Each structure stands twice: as C-alpha cells, then as structure tokens.
Amino acid sequence: MKNSGQKHLPGEQRRELTVATVIELAGEQNPEEITTGAIAERMQLTQGALFRHFPSKEAIWQAVLEWVARQLSRRVEKAAWQAASPLAALEAVFNTHIDFVVQHPGVPRMLFGQLQKAGDTAAKQVVRSLLARYGEHLQEIIEAGKERGEIAAAIDGTAAASLFIGSIQGLVMQSLLLDDFTHVRRQAPAVFLLFRRGIMA
Numbered sequence: 457m458k459n460s461g462q463k464h465l466p467g468e469q470r471r472e473l474t475v476a477t478v479i480e481l482a483g484e485q486n487p488e489e490i491t492t493g494a495i496a497e498r499m500q501l502t503q504g505a506l507f508r509h510f511p512s513k514e515a516i517w518q519a520v521l522e523w524v525a526r527q528l529s530r531r532v533e534k535a536a537w538q539a540a541s542p543l544a545a546l547e548a549v550f551n552t553h554i555d556f557v558v559q560h561p562g563v564p565r566m567l568f569g570q571l572q573k574a575g576d577t578a579a580k581q582v583v584r585s586l587l588a589r590y591g592e593h594l595q596e597i598i599e600a601g602k603e604r605g606e607i608a609a610a611i612d613g614t615a616a617a618s619l620f621i622g623s624i625q626g627l628v629m630q631s632l633l634l635d636d637f638t639h640v641r642r643q644a645p646a647v648f649l650l651f652r653r654g655i656m657a
Contacts, residue, residue, distance in 0.1 A: 471509050473499060475523045478516060482562025487569045492516070517570060518578045524563050525586040528556055533593065542601030543656070546620070547648055549594070553624050554644045561637045564628045591617045598655070608657045616655055623647050 477498050481490050492513050496506045510516045535552040539545035557564055570579040594617035601607030627640040627647060 467509055471519060472523075474506065474509065474516060475520050478520050479560055479562045479566075482566045483560070484562075487562065487566045514578065517566070518582060520566060521570065521579050521582040524560075524567075525582055528553065529586065529589060531556060532590070536593070536597060541606060542597050542604060543606045543652065545597050546594070546601070547652070549597070550620070550624065550648045550651075551644065554627070554640055557624075557628055557631075558637050558641050561631075564632060568629075568632070587621065590621065594620055601655075602657075605657055607655050611655050619654075620651060623651055 474495065477495055478490065481487075481494060481498060492503050492506055495516070496503045499506070506516075510519065531552050532549045535548035536545040539548045567583060570577065571583060573580075591614070595613040598607055598611065598613040598616050602609050602611070627643055630643070631637045631640040
C-alpha cells in the first residue's frame with residue numbers, strides 16, 4: 457500500500473485508511489499478531505498519530521468490523537435489488553458475499569479471531585447485529601419467493617436463512633484451512649445449487 461502524503465489527511469480519511477491497512481495486514485498474517493506498531497509502520501505514521509484517531513487497539517478492530525458490516529450489507533442489498541426474481545436474488549446475494557470474501561481474505565480471519573474471544577465484546581456485538589440484519593433480509597427474499605411460487609410454501613424461512621449463511625461460512629472455513637481463497641469461489645456454484653434445489657417449489 458502506497459502511503460505518500462498520508463501525514464496530512466483529514467481525520468475521517470485517516471480512519472478509513474487505518475481500516476484498509478488492518479484488512480490488508482490481516483490478509484498477510486495472523487490478525488492476532490497485528491500490533492498498533494505494525495499498523496502505524498505500514499501507514500508511515502507514529503503510534504501516537506494513530507492513537508489520536510483511535511483510543512485503543514480494540515477500537516481499531518471495532519471500526520474494521522463496522523466497515524465490514526456496512527460494506528457487506530450494501531453490496532448484498534444492491535445485488536438483491538437488481539435481481540429479476542427472488543431465487544435470482546438469493547443467488548446474487550450468495551455470489552456477492554463470496555466475492556467480498558475473496559476480495560478481502562483478511563476479513564474472515566479477523567472475524568473468526570474476534571468471535572473466539574471470551575465475553576460480549578464490541579466486535580461480537582457488531583457481528584451479531586450484521587447477522588441479524590442479514591438473516592432478516594434473506595427471510596424477506598424467501599417469503600417473496602413463496603408468494604411467487606418459486607420457493608416451496610413449507611420452507612421455514614429462518615432455517616433456510618441459517619443454512620444459506622452457514623453454507624458460506626463453511627466454504628470460508630475450508631478456505632482458511634487450505635489457505636486458499638480461490639477454493640471458496642470454485643465450490644460456491646455447486647453449494648448454491650444444492651441450496652436452491654432444497655428450497656424450490
């Protein structure tokens with residue numbers, strides 16, 4: 457990442473750049489080993505300059521996960537809105553989520569690391585809120601599919617949404633184990649096809 461001219465960036469741009477830097481570093485190494493010193497060094501700043509925008513390392517991590525939540529929500533909602541039918545919307549959301557993971561491999565590494573920590577952390581609250589909104593959005597699409605006769609009326613929307621998200625999480629976990637994020641993209645079409653067949657009318 458090129459960082460020339462960063463010393464005079466406005467506060468909001470500096471915070472956004474910090475988030476991008478952490479995600480970049482998380483794609484290269486274990487997120488738990490990322491220090492504020494490493495973040496500042498990559499940004500060509502002092503740690504003091506970094507802490508003028510974030511009171512703690514935990515605040516940086518929370519900002520990263522809030523960015524992830526905003527970006528993923530916007531992308532999947534846009535993908536669904538542009539689709540021609542509910543089933544097409546589900547496929548578009550699935551593929552958009554997969555693309556987001558492949559583009560930002562540091563994100564799932566950070567998520568899994570943060571979720572393993574004990575206690576109800578701010579990071580967990582952000583992820584929990586994201587998953588709740590995501591699940592509600594999927595259920596709305598599923599209900600629309602039932603009304604159009606594309607999805608079987610007997611399908612439990614809550615369970616289907618959980619299966620949808622769990623399928624993506626499973627693919628991501630496999631990619632983490634293999635240390636190969638092209639794996640998730642290769643397997644995604646077949647996994648979605650199985651999901652689709654299971655809910656179709």
